[in-house]
Amino acid sequence: MSDTRAQAATYAREAQRLRDAGDHYEALSRQRRAVSLLRDVGDTAALAHAIRHVADILVEADRPDEAGAAITEMLALYRAAPDAPPLDVANALRSAALQAEAIQDSDTAWIFWIQARARYEELDALFEEMTGLPGNPGIAEADAHLKRLRG
Incomplete structure (x- = not known):
């Protein structure tokens, strides 16, 4: 380093x-x-x-x-970095969704949560390896936010 x-x-x-x-x-x-x-x-x-x-x-x-x-x-940089770790990309979309929610932009938040959820969905094995537990906290968090945004 x-x-x-x-x-x-x-x-x-x-x-x-x-x-x-x-x-x-x-x-x-x-x-x-x-x-x-x-x-x-x-x-x-x-x-x-x-x-x-x-x-x-x-x-x-x-x-x-x-x-x-x-x-x-950040999003522009990740688009330019095809070798970025998939978890980092999913977390970047999560951050964008949280920021959109914080500024009350529900439509943009919805889009980012859908994208983040799709990325997290590809990481089931990684989460199980990291935590030793079944389940995917990224999907669970995205689903909770999407449900709240729908309601």
């Missing part, structure tokens, strides 16, 4: 720790540092992943309008 990549990973870990502690301001600061470093690395999928976390932090911090630009960039 290059020094730049290692430093970005350190910032991302710090951001997650701060996010878990509820300190969205500092988490966002660290995650943006990780993004900045990854822009120079040339790994499109890693950059998209880091930007997704920026968007997620903004949505959690009740700043979903600000997350729109990150969502747009």
Whole structure:
């Protein structure tokens, strides 16, 4: 791992720790540092992943309008990274759906949840391997959101 990549990973870990502690301001600061470093690395999928976390932090911090630009960039990067891990792509669509819900755009949220659900559906074996349990939490979450959006 290059020094730049290692430093970005350190910032991302710090951001997650701060996010878990509820300190969205500092988490966002660290995650943006990780993004900045990854822009120079040339790994499109890693950059998209880091930007997704920026968007997620903004949505959690009740700043979903600000997350729109990150969502747009992240989705464009994933479209340009055909080798991106399938779980990352599914999670990116989930993030886009959550952001759309947060800004009260139910039609867009519906579309992203349908797409996320389809991606998660392809990952049953991965989830069972990761958790050791039957069932797919990605599908369950998508179904719950789709049901709520229908109602």
